[in-house]
Amino acid sequence: MKINDVIKTKGTTVITARSDSSVAELVALLNEHRIGAVVITDDGKSVTGIAGERDVVQALGRYGASALDRSIGEIMGTEIHTCGPDDEIEAVAGSMTEHRARHLPVIESGRYVAIVSIGDIVKSRIDQLQAEREHLVNYLHG
Numbered sequence: 171m172k173i174n175d176v177i178k179t180k181g182t183t184v185i186t187a188r189s190d191s192s193v194a195e196l197v198a199l200l201n202e203h204r205i206g207a208v209v210i211t212d213d214g215k216s217v218t219g220i221a222g223e224r225d226v227v228q229a230l231g232r233y234g235a236s237a238l239d240r241s242i243g244e245i246m247g248t249e250i251h252t253c254g255p256d257d258e259i260e261a262v263a264g265s266m267t268e269h270r271a272r273h274l275p276v277i278e279s280g281r282y283v284a285i286v287s288i289g290d291i292v293k294s295r296i297d298q299l300q301a302e303r304e305h306l307v308n309y310l311h312g
Contacts, residue, residue, distance in 0.1 A: 173262055173276055173286060174255040176294045182284040184275070186211050189218050189243030193229060196221050196242050207273040209282055210246050217275045217282050221246035224272075252277045253286070263291045 185199055186209045199208050200223065207222030221242045229237035229245040237245065251271045253262045255278055266274060266288050276284040 171259045171294060171298055172255065173253055173257045173259060176259065176286055176290050177255060177276065177284045179294070180284070180286070180290055184209050184282055184285050186214075187221070187242055188212050189241060189246065191242050192238065193226060193240050193242060193245055194238040197226060197238065200226075206287060207285075208242075209275050209285055210242055211282070215281050217250055217252065217277070219243070219246040219248050219250060220273055220275070222273060250275070252282075254278060255283065259291055259294055262286070263288075263295070266291065 185203050185205060187196055187199060189210050189212055196208060200206065207220050209217055210219040210221055212218050219242075225245045225247060226237070229240065233240065249269075251265060251269045251274055253265070253274045253276055255276055262274065266272070272288045274286055275282040276286060
């Protein structure tokens with residue numbers, strides 16, 4: 171299976187923010203959309219960074235409540251790991267594990283087209299295993 175298969179099921183909605191937005195705005199987006207991370211883009215095309223729950227918690231630990239007034243650019247992760255729609259799910263899962271990344275922007279032709287989370291990858295793999303199991307059971311009992 172490929173990342174494109176995950177995207178077909180999940181959809182291509184990507185919640186974004188600008189790096190000059192406040193951390194309070196980031197928290198509001200995470201809460202509103204019930205997501206773990208937001209793609210940071212200043213031009214609406216390329217990925218500047220990713221900011222998520224971990225970044226917020228680390229900023230609160232470092233700066234206290236004043237972290238909410240800082241810009242997302244000050245707290246976001248700038249080491250960006252990405253994948254493409256034709257990448258194999260197993261390879262992406264390995265990359266996410268290796269880099270401890272819970273969210274990867276999906277890049278096609280230099281633009282972000284979707285985002286996948288480790289939860290999306292795990293769900294896809296479980297669905298695939300369930301389908302294989304059902305196929306084998308039907309084959310044996312069919």
